[in-house]
Amino acid sequence: MSASGEGCALCGRERELQPRFGLHICGECNAGDFSAGLDPDWGASLRSERSEEVDPKHYESALVCVLSIELELPRPSPCVMRLVPERGGHKLVKLFKKELQVGDKAFDDAVYIADEHREATTDLLGREGVREAILVLLHEQFARLEFQADRLHFQARHRGAFDPQALGMMTAMVALGRHLDRLAVA
Numbered sequence: 001m002s003a004s005g006e007g008c009a010l011c012g013r014e015r016e017l018q019p020r021f022g023l024h025i026c027g028e029c030n031a032g033d034f035s036a037g038l039d040p041d042w043g044a045s046l047r048s049e050r051s052e053e054v055d056p057k058h059y060e061s062a063l064v065c066v067l068s069i070e071l072e073l074p075r076p077s078p079c080v081m082r083l084v085p086e087r088g089g090h091k092l093v094k095l096f097k098k099e100l101q102v103g104d105k106a107f108d109d110a111v112y113i114a115d116e117h118r119e120a121t122t123d124l125l126g127r128e129g130v131r132e133a134i135l136v137l138l139h140e141q142f143a144r145l146e147f148q149a150d151r152l153h154f155q156a157r158h159r160g161a162f163d164p165q166a167l168g169m170m171t172a173m174v175a176l177g178r179h180l181d182r183l184a185v186a
Contacts, residue, residue, distance in 0.1 A: 010174050012039030021175035022129015032170040043074030044177050048170060064157050069170060071152040071177040075184045079124050081115035083145040085138045100125070107131045111138055123183060130179050133172035152177055 007014045009023035011034070017024040028036070038044050048069045086109065100115055101108045102125045111134060115121040124130055137145050143156040154173055 007039070009178050010034075010038060010171075011036060012041060020129075021133040021172060021179075022127055023175055023178060025171070025175070029174070030171055032168065034170065034174065038174065042178070042181065044174075044181070045072045046070070046170070046174060047072075064159055067154075067156045067158075067169065069152075069154040069173045071173055073150055073152070073177060073181060073184075075181060077147055077149055077152075077180055078120040078184050079115070079117050079147045079180065080149060081113060081117075081121055081147045083114075083134060083138060083147075084112050085141055085143060086110060086112040102126060102131065104128075104131055107135065110135060120183065124180060127179060130176060133175045133179075136168050136172040137176075147180065152180070 006017065006024060008017060008026035008029055010025055010029040013026060013036070015026040015028075017026055018030060019025075020030055028034075034046055038046060046069070048067070050068075051066050053064045053066060100113045100118060100121060102122070107125075113121070113125070125134075134145065137143060137154055137156075140156040140158055142158070144154070146153045152173060154169070156169070
Protein backbone atom coordinates (compact mmCIF):
# COMPACT_ATOMS: atom_id res chain seq x y z
CA MET A 1 0.00 0.00 0.00
CA SER A 2 1.22 3.52 -0.69
CA ALA A 3 2.25 5.76 2.17
CA SER A 4 -0.61 8.15 1.40
CA GLY A 5 -3.23 5.38 1.31
CA GLU A 6 -3.97 6.10 -2.37
CA GLY A 7 -4.70 3.35 -4.82
CA CYS A 8 -3.08 2.80 -8.18
CA ALA A 9 -4.18 5.47 -10.70
CA LEU A 10 -4.96 2.76 -13.26
CA CYS A 11 -6.45 -0.23 -11.40
CA GLY A 12 -7.46 1.45 -8.12
CA ARG A 13 -5.95 -1.27 -5.92
CA GLU A 14 -4.02 -0.21 -2.84
CA ARG A 15 -0.52 -1.51 -3.41
CA GLU A 16 3.06 -0.31 -3.44
CA LEU A 17 3.11 2.51 -5.99
CA GLN A 18 5.79 3.96 -8.20
CA PRO A 19 5.72 7.09 -10.38
CA ARG A 20 5.40 6.57 -14.13
CA PHE A 21 3.83 8.72 -16.83
CA GLY A 22 3.07 11.40 -14.24
CA LEU A 23 0.88 9.02 -12.20
CA HIS A 24 1.31 6.66 -9.24
CA ILE A 25 1.06 3.12 -10.62
CA CYS A 26 1.33 -0.33 -9.02
CA GLY A 27 3.89 -2.87 -10.23
CA GLU A 28 1.32 -5.01 -12.06
CA CYS A 29 -0.03 -2.08 -14.08
CA ASN A 30 3.50 -0.83 -14.70
CA ALA A 31 4.30 -4.24 -16.21
CA GLY A 32 1.20 -4.05 -18.42
CA ASP A 33 -0.77 -6.67 -16.46
CA PHE A 34 -4.38 -5.51 -16.52
CA SER A 35 -5.84 -8.98 -15.98
CA ALA A 36 -7.54 -7.79 -12.76
CA GLY A 37 -9.19 -4.97 -14.72
CA LEU A 38 -9.06 -1.20 -14.61
CA ASP A 39 -10.29 0.91 -11.70
CA PRO A 40 -14.05 0.21 -11.60
CA ASP A 41 -14.71 3.73 -10.31
CA TRP A 42 -13.12 5.11 -13.48
CA GLY A 43 -15.34 3.20 -15.93
CA ALA A 44 -12.90 2.87 -18.84
CA SER A 45 -12.41 -0.39 -20.76
CA LEU A 46 -9.35 -1.72 -22.57
CA ARG A 47 -9.00 -4.04 -25.57
CA SER A 48 -5.90 -5.10 -27.46
CA GLU A 49 -5.20 -7.32 -30.42
CA ARG A 50 -1.99 -8.58 -32.01
CA SER A 51 -1.95 -10.11 -35.45
CA GLU A 52 0.54 -11.02 -38.13
CA GLU A 53 0.17 -10.22 -41.81
CA VAL A 54 2.28 -10.95 -44.87
CA ASP A 55 3.79 -7.75 -46.25
CA PRO A 56 2.46 -7.62 -49.84
CA LYS A 57 5.43 -5.51 -50.99
CA HIS A 58 7.99 -8.13 -49.96
CA TYR A 59 8.51 -11.85 -49.98
CA GLU A 60 5.93 -14.13 -48.40
CA SER A 61 8.27 -14.67 -45.48
CA ALA A 62 8.17 -10.96 -44.58
CA LEU A 63 5.65 -10.91 -41.75
CA VAL A 64 4.33 -7.70 -40.29
CA CYS A 65 3.11 -7.69 -36.69
CA VAL A 66 0.17 -5.35 -36.08
CA LEU A 67 -0.66 -4.22 -32.54
CA SER A 68 -3.96 -2.43 -31.90
CA ILE A 69 -4.98 -1.05 -28.52
CA GLU A 70 -8.29 0.67 -27.85
CA LEU A 71 -9.35 2.36 -24.63
CA GLU A 72 -13.01 3.31 -24.34
CA LEU A 73 -13.42 6.43 -22.25
CA PRO A 74 -16.13 6.88 -19.61
CA ARG A 75 -16.62 10.58 -20.49
CA PRO A 76 -16.36 12.57 -23.74
CA SER A 77 -12.80 13.53 -24.55
CA PRO A 78 -11.92 17.24 -24.45
CA CYS A 79 -9.25 16.53 -27.10
CA VAL A 80 -9.64 15.21 -30.62
CA MET A 81 -6.32 14.72 -32.38
CA ARG A 82 -4.13 12.35 -34.36
CA LEU A 83 -0.48 11.82 -33.49
CA VAL A 84 2.14 10.06 -35.62
CA PRO A 85 5.93 9.91 -35.63
CA GLU A 86 7.12 13.00 -37.47
CA ARG A 87 8.66 12.26 -40.86
CA GLY A 88 10.00 14.36 -43.72
CA GLY A 89 6.60 14.87 -45.34
CA HIS A 90 5.31 16.54 -42.20
CA LYS A 91 7.93 19.27 -42.56
CA LEU A 92 6.33 20.17 -45.89
CA VAL A 93 2.83 20.21 -44.35
CA LYS A 94 4.11 22.58 -41.65
CA LEU A 95 4.91 25.16 -44.35
CA PHE A 96 1.18 25.51 -44.99
CA LYS A 97 -0.43 24.59 -41.67
CA LYS A 98 0.69 25.65 -38.20
CA GLU A 99 1.30 22.60 -36.03
CA LEU A 100 1.00 22.82 -32.26
CA GLN A 101 4.40 22.90 -30.55
CA VAL A 102 4.55 22.15 -26.83
CA GLY A 103 8.00 23.60 -26.11
CA ASP A 104 9.69 20.24 -25.48
CA LYS A 105 12.16 20.04 -28.40
CA ALA A 106 12.59 16.25 -28.28
CA PHE A 107 8.80 15.76 -28.30
CA ASP A 108 8.12 18.45 -30.92
CA ASP A 109 10.75 16.93 -33.25
CA ALA A 110 9.48 13.36 -32.74
CA VAL A 111 5.69 13.77 -32.94
CA TYR A 112 3.43 15.32 -35.58
CA ILE A 113 0.16 16.62 -34.08
CA ALA A 114 -3.06 17.12 -36.05
CA ASP A 115 -5.54 18.56 -33.53
CA GLU A 116 -9.03 20.02 -33.50
CA HIS A 117 -9.24 21.50 -29.99
CA ARG A 118 -6.07 23.55 -29.57
CA GLU A 119 -6.63 24.75 -25.99
CA ALA A 120 -7.48 21.32 -24.55
CA THR A 121 -4.66 19.71 -26.57
CA THR A 122 -2.19 22.28 -25.23
CA ASP A 123 -3.34 21.59 -21.65
CA LEU A 124 -3.00 17.82 -22.08
CA LEU A 125 0.37 17.88 -23.88
CA GLY A 126 1.72 20.34 -21.32
CA ARG A 127 1.95 17.41 -18.88
CA GLU A 128 5.35 15.71 -18.93
CA GLY A 129 3.85 12.30 -18.12
CA VAL A 130 1.51 12.56 -21.13
CA ARG A 131 4.40 13.36 -23.47
CA GLU A 132 6.41 10.47 -21.99
CA ALA A 133 3.53 8.03 -22.62
CA ILE A 134 3.05 9.28 -26.20
CA LEU A 135 6.76 8.82 -26.97
CA VAL A 136 6.57 5.21 -25.70
CA LEU A 137 3.64 4.56 -28.05
CA LEU A 138 5.08 6.31 -31.09
CA HIS A 139 8.56 4.77 -30.95
CA GLU A 140 7.63 2.53 -33.91
CA GLN A 141 8.02 4.20 -37.31
CA PHE A 142 4.57 3.06 -38.47
CA ALA A 143 2.47 3.97 -35.45
CA ARG A 144 -0.59 6.14 -35.03
CA LEU A 145 -2.43 7.37 -31.95
CA GLU A 146 -5.90 8.85 -32.26
CA PHE A 147 -7.79 10.72 -29.55
CA GLN A 148 -11.44 10.40 -30.55
CA ALA A 149 -14.56 11.71 -28.81
CA ASP A 150 -15.18 8.48 -26.89
CA ARG A 151 -11.95 6.47 -27.14
CA LEU A 152 -8.22 6.37 -27.66
CA HIS A 153 -7.04 4.17 -30.51
CA PHE A 154 -3.44 3.10 -31.13
CA GLN A 155 -2.02 0.99 -33.91
CA ALA A 156 1.56 0.07 -34.75
CA ARG A 157 2.97 -2.04 -37.56
CA HIS A 158 6.39 -3.64 -37.25
CA ARG A 159 8.22 -5.95 -39.64
CA GLY A 160 9.00 -9.14 -37.75
CA ALA A 161 8.12 -10.06 -34.19
CA PHE A 162 7.00 -7.23 -31.94
CA ASP A 163 9.37 -6.58 -29.05
CA PRO A 164 8.39 -6.78 -25.36
CA GLN A 165 7.88 -3.01 -25.41
CA ALA A 166 4.25 -3.87 -26.22
CA LEU A 167 3.60 -4.24 -22.48
CA GLY A 168 4.89 -0.73 -21.90
CA MET A 169 2.57 0.39 -24.66
CA MET A 170 -0.46 -0.97 -22.79
CA THR A 171 0.52 0.95 -19.64
CA ALA A 172 1.20 4.12 -21.65
CA MET A 173 -2.20 3.87 -23.33
CA VAL A 174 -4.11 3.46 -20.04
CA ALA A 175 -2.08 6.28 -18.44
CA LEU A 176 -3.02 8.58 -21.34
CA GLY A 177 -6.67 7.72 -20.83
CA ARG A 178 -6.42 8.53 -17.13
CA HIS A 179 -4.77 11.91 -17.84
CA LEU A 180 -7.42 12.67 -20.47
CA ASP A 181 -10.22 11.77 -18.07
CA ARG A 182 -8.76 14.02 -15.35
CA LEU A 183 -8.64 16.88 -17.84
CA ALA A 184 -12.29 16.22 -18.80
CA VAL A 185 -13.52 16.51 -15.19
CA ALA A 186 -11.30 19.48 -14.27
